[in-house]
Amino acid sequence: MGRILFFSETQKKENNGGTKAREDIDHILKEKGYLPVECRMCRDFTSPKNVIDSLISIRLNWRRLSRVVQNDDTLIIQYPFGDYKTNLKQVKKFKNKKNLKVVALIHDLPSIQDNSIESSEEIELLKLMDVIICHNEKMKEKLIELKLDQDKLVCLEIFDYLCENVEKRQSKNDGITVAGNLSSVKAQYIYKLIEELKGKDLKFNLYGPNFELDSYELYHGSLSPEKLIKEIKGSYGLIWDGDSLEECNGVFGRYQTINNPHRVSMNLVAKMPILIWKNAALSDFVRKYNVGVVIDSLLDLEDTISNISDEKYEEMQKNLEVLSEKLRTGYFTNKAIDSALEKLGEK
Template sequence: MSWYFTTGYDEAAESKVNAGGKARQDICAILSDMGMSELRVKVPLGRGSRGGLGKIQGHWEAYERWVSAVGGLRQGDILVVQFPATAHTLLFPRVMNQLAALGVKVVLLIHDLDSLRPVVSTDGSLFSKIRVDREEDYAVAHADVVIAHNPKMANLITQKYCRKPGTVVSLGIFDYLIPHFCKDLESSNDGAVVIAGNLSPRKAGYLSALPQGVHFNLYGLGFEGNDSDDISYYGAFPPEVLPRVMTGGYGLVWDGDSPSTCSGAGAYLRINDPHKTSLYLAGGLPVITWKDAAIADFIQTEGCGIVVAGLEDIQDSLAAVSKEQYDQMSANVAHVGARLRDGFYTRQAMTNVAARLGTDLPSDKNV
């Protein structure tokens, strides 16, 4: 019995595809460190620019690459698939069936459930929606174990797909590896609120209506506004660099058009764990998030941030935090951040997966 994990590779350059970026890369690094072997699945080039029959051909090509990649697996092997797969294909159910026929156990580690993401479900083409529904529904329903972001997503998956109790494991939060981390500037309760990530109006429309009386430091691509008395824009940085350079007292996790609630694209926060939460905590910043976000439970349980109903509540909420409370919050953030930078939560989830499958991990370092 051997453990494997999948990675997507560019067909020509043989370099890792930057799909999902750091979250996927960190998972690969952690699983590799645990003694699992990499299973490469080459991604056909130019699929996005193809039309009609070309798109169908791209799905067949991706399927053939999956067949080639998994053909060497044996009965009892365990394959961790980061999902949605980089080499996605309408024929992924066939891949799942082939793995089952080989006697391979499949562990599906969820990055996104595209059928539940408002932007994907409303803006995609009919063919794309059919592909997402077919691929996602079959994979989530038939995997031996599913790793969901959090208990709320785990419950949704269990109910929607009628999965057996114990076959859905909660990750808790995505890890955020930062080798040799150090930060010169400490956060403080009177510091600015950091907003990092996709700053485009489509993703973060609320930026046009940020509350006054709070200073916001922005980092990322797509910002179309201007600096002001309450907003400073610092540009974009690589994910490994950003935690070291972002300055402020808190990091904001918010999505959608409205500053009063997370609506539109922001509604997805009810079930997912935004990767920027991990960015902030790994970088030493307490988190401010929507009270109805799934990640709010983690933030409150670990005492590493505050939750608000709307952005208009931030000023009063921050004013109510004493120096002693902020110092304790920062200590909690330091504890969680150290775990994130070491891959603790992925290792813990994989330990739970192994227990569900009744087997041992190649290594259980740091669990």
């Protein structure tokens, strides 16, 4: 039985949940006593220069691993991790030469999320992994459909969100909160919903980059994850994507049917009950823990909110007290990592 190592990639400082999720998992793996292999940032493809830098970095990162890896070690990778062709070549090499076992913890599946790579290319790399930690049962089903071995798959259930305790919501009448990328390309529904609800009592608290209205009194800017969790306002967290008020549609909307949006975890830690589309993968989680309401359409939003009694809201708040403690302390990540290592005979 070898040691357990993990790639610890330098993160670009941005006001988004993706960076926070990777940093939290790094922290949890270090707390478990695993050996970090410090890596250069290798996933920035926003300009030709950054593409070149990332391609150089991914090669240097594998070279750093070669200096410390020993026979029969296990490597944990937060996926995706840089250039696919380089990773394919290097994983094959280390498995052959060092009998390296590789665990991939999925953050996103780019071939499905935004079609930025070919599905065949992504699956070829994932098939090399010894264990894959995917988001949920719906993502697991999708990966099995794509011919991945179901015995290799472990479900995370939800991303953790490490932070200090947050006070419970004081009222169920402080509006609906949307936190995330507010670009109309991803979230056109927001602009339609603001127009739809003009003159009505329901209000929105908006947080995130790329907001496109010149003035909106309830837009609170784009905050770092650390600041957002302390300052976020509202009584409910809305999880939706696309340009329709009747369903989550388009590439981003359809992705919700298999994805664990990190903003769900943030809202739950902030002790805001979730409002989520009925076909979203995490609607099952919301039902299981009774921490929100599953909705068919945003056209019914006003009625949905008005039908939540004080007793129902208080019940969800009590459930959130228990669940937020798990999310803040890394419960779900620890459980998934332990299950993955059990499959490898490492626990």
